[in-house]
Each structure stands twice: as C-alpha cells, then as structure tokens.
Amino acid sequence: MANMLNKPELLRGDGKRLDGRDLDELRPLSIKANVLKNAAGSAYAEWGNNKVLAAVYGPKEVVPRHLLNPERAVIKCRYAMAPFSSLSDHGRSGPNRRAIEISKVTKEVFDNVVLLDEFPETAIELSIEILQSDGGTRAAGITTAAVALANAGIPMKDLVYSVSAGKIKDKIILDLNMIEDNYSDADMPVAVSPRTGNMLLLQMDGELTRQEFNLGLETILEAGKQISKIQRQALIDVYE
Amino acid sequence: MNTINLAKADYIKEMLNRNMREDSRALMDFRDISIDTGILKNAEGSAQVDLGNTRVLCGVKLQPEETMKDTPDQGNLVVSAELLPLASKDYESGPPSPDAIELARVVDRGIRAGQCVDLKDLFIEDGKAWTIFVDIYILNFDGNLFDASYMAAMAALSSAWVPKYENDAAVMEERIRKLKVNNIVTPTTFAKIGQKIVLDPDANEEAAMAARLTIAVDKDFIRAMQKGLSGGFTQKEIQDMIDMAFEKHAMLKDYISAAPKE
Numbered sequence: 001m002a003n004m005l006n007k008p009e010l011l012r013g014d015g016k017r018l019d020g021r022d023l024d025e026l027r028p029l030s031i032k033a034n035v036l037k038n039a040a041g042s043a044y045a046e047w048g049n050n051k052v053l054a055a056v057y058g059p060k061e062v063v064p065r066h067l068l069n070p071e072r073a074v075i076k077c078r079y080a081m082a083p084f085s086s087l088s089d090h091g092r093s094g095p096n097r098r099a100i101e102i103s104k105v106t107k108e109v110f111d112n113v114v115l116l117d118e119f120p121e122t123a124i125e126l127s128i129e130i131l132q133s134d135g136g137t138r139a140a141g142i143t144t145a146a147v148a149l150a151n152a153g154i155p156m157k158d159l160v161y162s163v164s165a166g167k168i169k170d171k172i173i174l175d176l177n178m179i180e181d182n183y184s185d186a187d188m189p190v191a192v193s194p195r196t197g198n199m200l201l202l203q204m205d206g207e208l209t210r211q212e213f214n215l216g217l218e219t220i221l222e223a224g225k226q227i228s229k230i231q232r233q234a235l236i237d238v239y240e
Numbered sequence: 241m242n243t244i245n246l247a248k249a250d251y252i253k254e255m256l257n258r259n260m261r262e263d264s265r266a267l268m269d270f271r272d273i274s275i276d277t278g279i280l281k282n283a284e285g286s287a288q289v290d291l292g293n294t295r296v297l298c299g300v301k302l303q304p305e306e307t308m309k310d311t312p313d314q315g316n317l318v319v320s321a322e323l324l325p326l327a328s329k330d331y332e333s334g335p336p337s338p339d340a341i342e343l344a345r346v347v348d349r350g351i352r353a354g355q356c357v358d359l360k361d362l363f364i365e366d367g368k369a370w371t372i373f374v375d376i377y378i379l380n381f382d383g384n385l386f387d388a389s390y391m392a393a394m395a396a397l398s399s400a401w402v403p404k405y406e407n408d409a410a411v412m413e414e415r416i417r418k419l420k421v422n423n424i425v426t427p428t429t430f431a432k433i434g435q436k437i438v439l440d441p442d443a444n445e446e447a448a449m450a451a452r453l454t455i456a457v458d459k460d461f462i463r464a465m466q467k468g469l470s471g472g473f474t475q476k477e478i479q480d481m482i483d484m485a486f487e488k489h490a491m492l493k494d495y496i497s498a499a500p501k502e
Contacts, residue, residue: 097336097341097344100341105342105468111470186353198472198473199467199474199475200472202465202466202473203465203467204465205464207353209460209461213482
C-alpha cells in the first residue's frame with residue numbers, strides 16, 4: 001500500500017465515501033459490446049473512471065506452435081495498461097510483472113468457463129487494454145472480457161463477472177477506486193461464476209478477519225446481480 | 241498431460257475418494273518441514289526450507305539505495321523467485337515465467353500486508369535507505385512452492401542482519417544489528433482434486449488438482465490470498481480453508497521462529 005505519510009481520510013463525516021458512494025455501492029458501470037470491426041468479438045466498458053477495451057480473436061491457428069493442445073483450445077490472454085492510462089507517471093510499454101500476473105489469473109478464470117473441448121488445436125486470443133485506470137482494473141477487465149467472449153460467439157458455461165471488496169478501518173466497502181485501493185486496509189478482487197456460485201478469481205492483501213472476509217464476499221455476490229444484468233443487456237443491445 | 245500423468249491423476253483421485261494420500265498423510269497434514277537459517281555467509285540473511293521433497297533456498301541481501309520520491313522516510317522490499325532448471329525436468333532457463341512471477345508477487349504481498357519488515361527502520365539518512373532483496377531459489381520441485389517459499393522468505397528475513405553504513409557507503413563486512421521483523425505471516429496452500437481438498441499438495445497431487453488457494457495469516461488477520469488455476473471454490477470451501485489457515489498458524493510460526501540461527 002502506497003505512501004502512508006499523507007494517508008487521506010477515506011470516509012466522510014456522513015459515513016459516505018469520498019466520491020459520495022455508500023459502502024456497498026458500485027461505481028456507475030456501462031458496457032457496450034461489438035465495438036471493434038476486425039475482432040471476432042469485443043466490448044468496451046466504463047466503470048467509474050476506468051475505461052477498458054477487450055477483444056477476442058479466434059478460434060484460430062496456434063502461434064507459437066508449441067502451445068498447441070490436440071484436445072482443446074488454448075486461451076492466450078493479454079492484460080495491459082496503456083502508457084497514458086494513469087494520472088501519475090508515464091507507464092513503460094510492454095508487460096510488467098504485475099501485468100503478467102494479472103494476465104495469468106485472468107486466463108485461468110476463462111479456462112474454467114469456455115468450452116475449450118469444442119475447438120481442439122486452436123487458440124482463442126483475448127486482449128484487455130486499460131485505456132484509463134482508476135482502481136479495480138483487473139476486475140473491470142474480466143467483466144468486460146466476458147462480454148467480448150460472448151460477443152465473439154465463443155461457447156461458455158457462464159458469464160463471469162468480477163469486482164473487488166475492501167476495508168476502511170472496520171468498514172467493508174465495495175468496488176474500490178484508485179485512492180481507496182492505495183490507502184484501504186484490505187483489497188480483495190473476486191471473480192464469480194454466477195450460475196454455480198464458484199469463485200474463479202480470489203486475491204487479497206491487507207488485513208481481514210474471518211467475519212470481514214465473509215461480509216466482503218456477501219457484498220460482492222449481492223453486487224454481482226447488478227453487474228450480470230449490465231453484461232447481459234450489453235449483449236442483448238447488439239442484436240436488437 | 242501425457243498418459244502416465246493422466247493415469248496418476250486418476251489414481252490420486254481414487255485414493256482421495258477414500259480419504260487416502262500416496263504418502264499416507266491425512267488430508268489436512270503438512271509434509272515434514274525442516275528449516276535452516278544463516279547458511280550462506282555472504283548473504284545478510286538466508287534460509288533453506290525442506291517441505292517433503294520440495295527444497296527452497298532464500299537469500300536476503302541489503303543494499304543502500306536512493307529513497308523513492310513518495311516514501312522518503314523508508315526503505316524498500318524486492319522479492320524475486322526463480323524456478324531453476326536444476327529443480328525439475330520441466331523448468332527451463334530464460335526470463336522469469338508467469339509462474340515464477342506469480343510466486344514472487346504472492347510472497348511479496350504477504351510480507352507487505354503483514355507489515356513483517358519495518359520499512360521505516362531501513363532509513364539511513366536523507367535520500368538513502370536500505371533496499372532488501374529477497375531472492376527465492378527453487379532447488380527441488382515436489383509441489384507447493386508457495387508455502388515453502390513463504391516460509392523460506394520469513395525465516396531468511398528473521399535471520400537477517402543490517403550492515404554498517406558510514407561515509408556515504410555500506411560496510412558490508414560489518415553487520416551491526418539484526419533486521420527488525422515485526423510480524424510472522426504463515427502460509428497454507430490447498431489443492432482441490434475432484435471434490436476433495438488437501439493441504440500442502442505434492443507434485444503428483446498438483447498434477448491432478450483443478451484449483452489452488454494460498455492463504456497467508458497471522459494470529460488475527462488474513463493477510464493475503466491467491467487462488468490459482470481454472471477450477472472454482474465454493475464460499476463454504478473457502479471459509480473452511482480460512483479456518484484451517486488460522487489453525488496451522490501457531491505450529492508454522494514455531495517452525496520459522498525456532499529455526500537454528502547462526
């Protein structure tokens with residue numbers, strides 16, 4: 001967690017958050033599917049101040065060949081933050097260690113739900129580009145990518161969503177923005193397969209008691225209903 | 241996965257259906273743990289962890305560096321991990337793989353979240369502070385690198401010394417005090433195989449697992465979690481694993497603190 005010297009007060013006197021949200025309130029989320037011409041499927045999301053673009057190519061030829069699996073498709077996943085995506089420094093191009101880890105855990109989420117067996121010896125390429133970042137970009141990336149995959153007609157068991165919960169002092173909060181992410185006492189991004197209730201992504205750092213963990217997860221599952229609805233509507237809008 | 245691995249995975253699942261493991265452990269048992277510290281002279285701190293046949297070496301080096309702009313009053317922590325080619329037939333040399341990067345970042349997260357190292361204690365003088373480099377070297381792979389690496393890092397840090405600093409330079413030959421370690425975070429990694437969950441999976445069990453969860457705790461708090469692979473966990477399963485992580489904390493902390501010191 002960042003510079004603790006000038007740690008700002010994250011809750012206002014009226015108990016709301018700095019951006020006026022309630023503790024369990026999502027930032028405004030809008031998703032639009034089918035936004036790019038060349039890709040087999042794509043989606044663009046604005047989630048608070050985050051702007052995320054996801055695109056899918058394939059099933060296509062596997063490059064490099066050694067990744068080929070004769071029994072199923074392989075998902076190749078790229079999560080990357082644009083060099084101009086954050087207010088602070090100009091980012092370096094190319095994937096850094098953080099981006100490599102996020103690409104890996106994102107791929108693992110979609111390995112669960114995509115019916116890989118239907119496309120042996122092929123690759124499904126998933127790109128997630130963060131154009132503007134304000135905290136919670138991995139969750140936004142997964143939520144957007146799920147819509148892009150559906151838009152590409154890739155058969156899936158479920159439409160996954162992701163959002164994070166966190167903690168400010170003894171309060172559990174939903175959907176952390178950048179300043180909350182930097183200064184909160186815990187951050188826990190989770191991806192859920194809503195049909196089964198299975199957790200497909202679970203990361204956490206900071207400090208949480210068992211009870212706080214349970215409350216955080218409940219808050220995420222409740223918010224997931226809204227997120228799922230917005231994802232489905234984005235897909236319906238394409239075909240209406 | 242090749243045919244031999246598939247057959248092996250089936251065999252492990254079959255055994256687990258009868259709550260049995262290849263090495264006759266109970267489902268929530270660790271393998272034998274042994275920890276040695278202070279084993280490398282040139283490193284300011286070091287530890288080797290044997291977790292069953294998994295062997296991890298950790299070296300800690302301190303180096304004076306410019307302080308960061310946004311944290312002028314404290315030092316830095318840099319954790320890296322290498323899956324050395326000598327540790328497994330499946331490891332190749334080259335730039336760090338996503339697996340190695342994930343491993344290092346998850347260990348780093350637990351150390352930071354647990355505030356194990358007092359970064360302010362690393363401050364030397366205006367513009368200068370110690371950076372702690374924690375390098376995790378995988379020497380032999382037999383599953384559960386996360387727990388072995390966590391324990392190695394915690395033990396190496398606990399055994400580390402701070403060198404002298406005078407006339408704008410570090411005097412590496414003279415170590416003047418122990419590194420301040422304020423908290424010990426202990427890891428537990430679980431594998432979901434079929435419908436069963438086991439603690440501390442070995443390599444064969446990892447080959448059969450669909451999902452993995454690492455939970456790092458101290459006495460009161462969950463400090464870091466990381467789920468891996470494509471399988472999912474239910475809410476109940478996660479809650480049970482968190483309970484187990486707390487249950488194992490005291491025992492693991494004893495192993496780390498009681499490690500023979502130089």
